[in-house]
Amino acid sequence: MxxxxxxxxxxxxxxxxxxxxxxxxxxxxxxxxxxxxxxxxxxxxxxxxxxxxxxxxxxxxxxxxxxxxxxxxxxxxxxLLYLGHHYGLKLELTGYENLKVFANLSGAEISEHEVEAALRRFGLAHCVELPVKVLSQGQKRRVALARLLLQSSxxxxxxxxxxxxxxxxxxxxxxxxxxxxxxxxxxxxxxxxxxxxxxxxxxxxxxxx
Amino acid sequence: MRDLTLAMRHRSDVLTTVFFFIIVVSLFPLGVGPEAQLLKEMAAGVVWVAALLASMLSLTRLFADDYHDGTLEQLLLVPQPLSLIVLGKVLAHWIISGLPLVLMSPLLGLQFGLEGDALLMLMLTLLIGTPVLSLLGAIGAALTLGLRGGGVLVSLLVLPLYIPVLIFGAGAVTANAMGMGAEGHLSLMGAILLLALVLAPWASAAALRISVE
Structure with missing residues (x-):
């Protein structure tokens, strides 16, 4: 519909x-x-x-x-895309891996390129390869928000x-x-x-x- | 799946379970003394009880991490049946905590003087039994999610449910050793496994929904 x-x-x-x-x-x-x-x-x-x-x-x-x-x-x-107080990110995974997991779970086919583009848009180009636990609060929030660009909810x-x-x-x-x-x-x-x-x-x- | 990657980054947790299992099992021959006949009779029971406790040890972690960082909320909102996701998580839990026990068991059986045939049977019962432990445990872990002192509560909830598996698992090895054939025990365990496979993910999913609220 x-x-x-x-x-x-x-x-x-x-x-x-x-x-x-x-x-x-x-x-x-x-x-x-x-x-x-x-x-x-x-x-x-x-x-x-x-x-x-x-x-x-x-x-x-x-x-x-x-x-x-x-x-x-x-x-x-x-x-539906719900973002709450908790970021829902796995601290041991990189931002890229986190986004990939969500994309897979929601059944969307998303290329490596798109994920990187979304992270870059939110100014995280330099921390694609870093595990989320070393990022700052704001950066974590940015990773979570990058999902908005990836899912067509x-x-x-x-x-x-x-x-x-x-x-x-x-x-x-x-x-x-x-x-x-x-x-x-x-x-x-x-x-x-x-x-x-x-x-x-x-x-x-x-x-x- | 994702949980496996995570587990690899938390390698120490996996090893803790396995070493716990090894140490508990190894303590018995030391404590009881080197009476070959006695050890042989105890072997199955000891290995099985140790396996129960070891799988218990890692249970609380099954959903707790996801609950605390908010991933669980997101999993509830995924356009896929929650029970399927739970099944996936349980499978990952078994590969991490159950499968290593199965693989280690022949080695530990040797300490008790078990022979080839009995070792094989011990391994087989653990292979059928440990997935049941993970499945049943998932219900307990889901129910106690977010409660203080949930770890103790999980043990109280889940250990009684483990009893049938323990009886038939250890029973199969004993029956086999006495030459009575263990088919009956094994098929009952198989039945328990199938039953748990169908019902446990569904029950855990329902419990998770309540816990997250």
């Missing part, structure tokens, strides 16, 4: 004994960006993880193209993607996000940084009020 559409209906999530949010509904069209706001502990990460299918919601539905994302898990996961869920990045990298990431949205992709992100995320149509969602 070409026209991606994410719909969240009456979503409620509980963490421990605390009700984080309830009766949350919104929908996201192709070519739109959702910026989730809220203070610490307001449930931003939980919301993002719930949409990705990592946390089971208490009530409500998450629909992808009209079908429940939980039922059509494989189809949904193919369109429609929906990006980015939890605090700007953390640990320097100004140049923030600019670059914004540009990558803009291109993705302009090409009909969808982005859901949270950030505490004062980053001007201005692309096509930006929706704002405020949690914890």
């Amino acid at each position: 070409e026209n991606g559409l994410l719909e969240v209906r009456a979503l409620a999530c509980v963490r421990g004994d605390r009700q984080l949010f309830s009766d949350l509904s919104f929908s996201l069209q192709a070519g739109a960006l959702l910026h989730v706001h809220g203070p610490n502990g307001s449930g931003k990460t939980t919301l993002l993880r719930a949409i990705a299918g990592l946390v089971l919601q208490e009530r409500g539905e998450i629909l992808w193209n009209g079908t429940s994302s939980g039922k059509e898990k494989d189809a949904f996961n193919r369109e 429609k929906l990006w869920i980015l939890d605090e993607p700007f953390v640990a990045l320097d100004a140049a990298a923030v600019e670059l990431l914004l540009e990558v996000i803009k291109t993705h949205v302009a090409n009909g992709g969808m982005v859901i992100l949270t950030t505490h940084q004062a980053v001007a995320v201005e692309v096509g149509s930006v929706q704002h969602l405020h949690l914890g009020q």
Whole structure:
């Protein structure tokens, strides 16, 4: 199905004994960006993880193209790229190997050249051969973000993607996000940084009020 | 697969398991004394118990590293059945921790004065049995993921499940030594292996989903 559409209906999530949010509904069209706001502990990460299918919601539905994302898990996961607080990188492997593993798992055919190009775009040309454990926080984040360029997922869920990045990298990431949205992709992100995320149509969602 | 490359970079971990196995098994002849007949009777049991403990040792690591660096989250989001991925990880775990034990076992059997035929049988039972240990262990490792003191809990959960494998594994060697034929034991172990092969990845996958949440 070409026209991606994410719909969240009456979503409620509980963490421990605390009700984080309830009766949350919104929908996201192709070519739109959702910026989730809220203070610490307001449930931003939980919301993002719930949409990705990592946390089971208490009530409500998450629909992808009209079908429940939980039922059509494989189809949904193919369109999904989730980057959380953890980078999901293996410290013993090089950046190149890490990206290759993800590409293989997602079933995409990616050439050596493309992986190197993605790393170079994020300014990591000189550390292709280094294991990730010797890289700095920002560089690790860059390696994780390089996946955005390699997988043709429609929906990006980015939890605090700007953390640990320097100004140049923030600019670059914004540009990558803009291109993705302009090409009909969808982005859901949270950030505490004062980053001007201005692309096509930006929706704002405020949690914890 | 990826886990194997990782294991090669963590070579010391693999060696720890193998050496643990060797040392535990070697302690028995030293402790019990050089009575050939007694040693021969104990051999299968000792080697098997040591194999259980050795595989236990590496179990907690099976999913823990992936859990801590966030790779596990990503694995849950891959457009492939999670049980298949679990099976792949278990296979890698077995190649790293089970297969070396199988290969070492004839050498250790020699310490107990086992002869050609019995050595072969010991190796065969371990070959069928150790994959079961990895498969069952995966369930325990998945369930205790992220818990404090998970290592001890894994032992408590998984060791009772290992008992049938232990009984039939050690039993096969003894039965063979007494000339009764071990086909019965072996086919039962084969059945356990098949059952575990079908059910364990599925159960571990379900447990992983709960643990990650």
